Amino acid sequence: MTVGLIHFLVVSSLLFSFGLYAIITRKNAIMVLMGIELILNAANINFVAFSRFGNFGYSGHLIALFVIVLAAAEAAIALAIVLNIYKNLSTVNVDEIDNLRE
Amino acid sequence: MNTYDIIFYLFSALTVISAAFVVTNRNIVHAAFYLLFTFFGVAGLYVLLAADFIAIVQLIVYVGGILILLIFGVMLTNKITNVEIRTDTINIVPAIIGIGLFAGALISAVVNASWKINPQEKVIPTTEILGTLLIQEYLLIFELLGIILLIALIGAASIARK
Numbered sequence: 001m002t003v004g005l006i007h008f009l010v011v012s013s014l015l016f017s018f019g020l021y022a023i024i025t026r027k028n029a030i031m032v033l034m035g036i037e038l039i040l041n042a043a044n045i046n047f048v049a050f051s052r053f054g055n056f057g058y059s060g061h062l063i064a065l066f067v068i069v070l071a072a073a074e075a076a077i078a079l080a081i082v083l084n085i086y087k088n089l090s091t092v093n094v095d096e097i098d099n100l101r102e
Numbered sequence: 103m104n105t106y107d108i109i110f111y112l113f114s115a116l117t118v119i120s121a122a123f124v125v126t127n128r129n130i131v132h133a134a135f136y137l138l139f140t141f142f143g144v145a146g147l148y149v150l151l152a153a154d155f156i157a158i159v160q161l162i163v164y165v166g167g168i169l170i171l172l173i174f175g176v177m178l179t180n181k182i183t184n185v186e187i188r189t190d191t192i193n194i195v196p197a198i199i200g201i202g203l204f205a206g207a208l209i210s211a212v213v214n215a216s217w218k219i220n221p222q223e224k225v226i227p228t229t230e231i232l233g234t235l236l237i238q239e240y241l242l243i244f245e246l247l248g249i250i251l252l253i254a255l256i257g258a259a260s261i262a263r264k
Contacts (some may be wrong), residue, residue, distance in 0.1 A: 003110045005219055007150040008147065009212040011114045015121055015140075017205035022125040024197045030175045031130060034137055038121055039167060041144045044156075052151045055220040058231050062240055065232070066154050068163050069247050072256035076166045079175045080262035086179040094191065 008049040015042035027093040029082045033075065040071045110150055115145030130176045134169065141165050152225040155232055163175050 015038050021033030044064040051060025082100050089099070120139035127133045141164045158163035236244050 002104075003150075005217055006213055007114070008151065010209055010263055011117060011147065013205060013208040013212055015117050015144075017201050017208070018118075018121040020204070021201045022203070025125070025191045025193055026189060027192060028130060030172060030179065030205045031133065031189055033175075033233050034124060034133060034143045034172060037164075037172075038135070038140065040210060041141070041164075044160075044208050045144060045147055045151075048148055048151045048156060049151045051220050052153070053217075053221045054123055055222055056229060058235055061153055061156055061228060061232055062235055064153070066243060068156075068159055071249065072163055072167055072218070072252055075171050076254055076258040077261070079171055080258040083178055084264060093190070095198060099113065 003051040005049055008045055010044040012049070015039075015045070027095055028086070029092040029094050029097075030079075031095060033078055033082075037071065037075070039069055043067060070091040106150065113143050113146035113150065114139075117147065123163075128189060131173070131179070134173050134176060137172070138165060138169055141169065152222070152228070154227060155229045230234070 019035040019038030019042065022038065023032050026032055026035065044067050047060040047064045047067070050056065051058065051064075054060075061095060082092055085097060091097065117140055120143065122150045123136040124133045124140060127136060141160065145157045145160040146167075148154075148160060
């Protein structure tokens with residue numbers, strides 16, 4: 001069986017599952033962010049794969065590009081928030097952050 | 103099995119195995135470095151999908167930008183004097199069961215679905231096409247993304263230096 005659409009979709013499903021696993025099990029907020037990045041990469045693989053095998057033109061590539069840009073903005077904002085939380089509460093473990101104010 | 107298949111299996115193995123290390127490694131810095139290999143593998147998959155521009159953007163933005171940001175985040179939120187930067191995990195057993203079921207369902211759905219496959223015949227460089235699309239059909243989204251990036255930059259700077 002030669003490599004086709006299904007192979008890429010299986011790889012992206014596995015990446016998505018690993019990202020979800022990281023989000024559920026990790027305590028550190030930065031590890032949760034890494035899980036989110038894995039999920040965004042899985043979505044991007046899907047977009048580009050459908051663009052290649054579905055003959056939809058190049059819209060899939062552009063959506064993947066937009067997702068990458070949004071991921072960069074999201075990482076910057078999220079890390080600023082995490083740094084602030086660390087400054088105020090001295091921890092970045094998401095299960096210990098349960099106060100809205102110090 | 104031709105060369106394309108072999109390269110595909112190499113890159114997908116690199117991606118999936120290093121993603122598994124990312125989510126199971128207890129040392130955050132090691133996890134961040136495994137994430138580097140995951141992003142490289144995904145860039146390789148983009149090349150195999152004839153998306154050369156997206157692959158380069160993936161390398162520049164993810165490996166050069168987001169990963170560095172994440173590593174800075176690790177270093178700024180842990181005591182660097184500690185040699186071991188570790189993180190705990192919770193809910194492992196229910197997570198493994200739930201995610202295993204979820205991944206099984208997802209993969210079986212993907213494999214069993216009857217996709218209408220109509221691949222592009224010829225593989226051409228995509229940079230020029232994407233540039234043309236970006237300033238014609240997707241001009242509004244392009245400008246909005248510029249504004250979003252500017253807002254994110256200002257917001258991140260003002261949040262972080264409070």
